[in-house]
Amino acid sequence: MPLTHLDESGAARMVDISGKPATKRAAVAGGRVVMSAEARQAIADGTIPKGDVIAAARIAAIQAAKKTADIIPLCHPLPLTGMAVDFRLAETGVEVTAEVSTTFGTGVEMEALTAVTAACLTIYDMAKAIDKAMRIEGIRLLRKTGGKSGDWSADDAPD
Numbered sequence: 001m002p003l004t005h006l007d008e009s010g011a012a013r014m015v016d017i018s019g020k021p022a023t024k025r026a027a028v029a030g031g032r033v034v035m036s037a038e039a040r041q042a043i044a045d046g047t048i049p050k051g052d053v054i055a056a057a058r059i060a061a062i063q064a065a066k067k068t069a070d071i072i073p074l075c076h077p078l079p080l081t082g083m084a085v086d087f088r089l090a091e092t093g094v095e096v097t098a099e100v101s102t103t104f105g106t107g108v109e110m111e112a113l114t115a116v117t118a119a120c121l122t123i124y125d126m127a128k129a130i131d132k133a134m135r136i137e138g139i140r141l142l143r144k145t146g147g148k149s150g151d152w153s154a155d156d157a158p159d
Helices: 037-045 053-066 109-127
Strands: 023-034 080-090 093-104 135-145
Touching: 023 109, 037 080, 037 093, 037 109, 053 080, 053 093, 053 109, 080 109, 093 109, 109 135
Parallel strands: none
Antiparallel strands: 023 093, 023 135, 080 093
16 A cells, blocks of 8 residues: 555655545544542642633643644644534543544544644643643544545444
8 A cells, every 4th residue: 555645755745635525524532631639629629720721621622623734744724614622520530532523625533633632731731730740641533434434433443
């Protein structure tokens, strides 16, 4: 199988998607920030000195998804048609899920992954005064729909 992001001389290139039809595409990614009980409780209580951690992380995720092409080399800038970010306080920290959608000629997996990463980094930044040992873990694509390769789910992937 030829490498799509290299030209015939081996130089990096952005794939030409001009011939691909614009279709509805969506992707969901997830990740988590593992932290101390003290940091988790401060987020839950809204007592983090820097302010509302979840609100800041939500804005960071949305901004990051919109700017993915500026961050990840060879990504196409996409007209995003929808974006949702959810946070769940878990026993060991905060779980983040981002869903991104578009109607375009390429998928939004990178946008969903970038959104989750930015949200997790923002959570770390805002809570680091309480717990510098926090860990960002498990950032991965959970599912995608649409496009040439069709639908995919992490639930169906081999371990």
